[in-house]
Amino acid sequence: MRGIQRNFARLLSEVRALVPLAPAPGLRILAFHAIGSSLPFPHYGISMTPARFEQAMSSLVPAQNAGLTDAVSRVDSQAALLALTFDDGYRDVLETAVPILRAHGLAASVFITAAFAAGGAPLYLDRQAIVELSREPRIEIGSHGATHRRLTECSDGDLRNELRDSRHQLEDWIGRPVRTLAYPHGAVDRRVRDAAEEVGYESACTSRFGVNRGGTDPLLLRRNEIVSADSLRVIRQKAEGFWDWKGKVRS
Numbered sequence: 001m002r003g004i005q006r007n008f009a010r011l012l013s014e015v016r017a018l019v020p021l022a023p024a025p026g027l028r029i030l031a032f033h034a035i036g037s038s039l040p041f042p043h044y045g046i047s048m049t050p051a052r053f054e055q056a057m058s059s060l061v062p063a064q065n066a067g068l069t070d071a072v073s074r075v076d077s078q079a080a081l082l083a084l085t086f087d088d089g090y091r092d093v094l095e096t097a098v099p100i101l102r103a104h105g106l107a108a109s110v111f112i113t114a115a116f117a118a119g120g121a122p123l124y125l126d127r128q129a130i131v132e133l134s135r136e137p138r139i140e141i142g143s144h145g146a147t148h149r150r151l152t153e154c155s156d157g158d159l160r161n162e163l164r165d166s167r168h169q170l171e172d173w174i175g176r177p178v179r180t181l182a183y184p185h186g187a188v189d190r191r192v193r194d195a196a197e198e199v200g201y202e203s204a205c206t207s208r209f210g211v212n213r214g215g216t217d218p219l220l221l222r223r224n225e226i227v228s229a230d231s232l233r234v235i236r237q238k239a240e241g242f243w244d245w246k247g248k249v250r251s
């Protein structure tokens with residue numbers, strides 16, 4: 001299936017390359033995790049090499065980059081917008097990704113799981129590092145739940161606590177409002193979405209591929225996930241709209 005998806009995206013981008021067009025309108029959100037850390041658990045490749053990340057950031061210029069909250073406020077325009085996000089709060093975001101983002105003048109949102117931050121594991125940003133990260137002018141701090149549980153499986157009480165406690169904890173640490181959320185594991189349904197709105201989040205990211213346009217529910221934003229196996233070409237395709245169709249099919 002993956003091979004077919006890659007070939008389809010390649011075909012689309014080759015056809016598109018024949019006709020020089022402006023980037024397709026809409027807000028595309030890329031989802032990264034770790035940059036450079038070797039992760040202690042088996043995974044499908046969510047830690048990208050710093051070299052690949054640097055190459056990708058150098059080439060993602062065609063769309064207008066904006067922080068998530070800013071981008072969502074402009075989603076009704078005909079602009080092609082690109083937001084960058086990082087899930088889980090790995091320490092390498094501060095140490096490796098931020099210097100690269102800064103060098104290219106790029107904004108990003110970092111979604112922190114409060115329990116990972118408080119847990120003391122060196123792999124994750126701790127409180128002090130999160131405060132440092134929040135002082136970066138183009139970095140926005142968002143919540144990724146209190147404990148990274150699947151919110152769709154939580155009782156109503158636990159759901160509210162996961163959403164509210166993580167927000168309050170982060171706001172207490174960084175001294176400014178936390179307006180945005182990424183649903184852990186991408187697990188969201190109508191009840192979870194409504195609870196996020198009730199708790200006060202203004203936007204929230206799913207893990208479903210696709211483009212966000214005027215009329216998109218800001219609490220059900222689509223995102224294109226980047227994995228470590230993605231070539232530079234595939235990363236660019238995901239940023240430019242050639243993988244938008246993937247959110248419409250089951251994989």
Ligand SMILES: [Zn+2]
Binds near residue numbers: 088148184
């Ligand atoms: Zn996560």
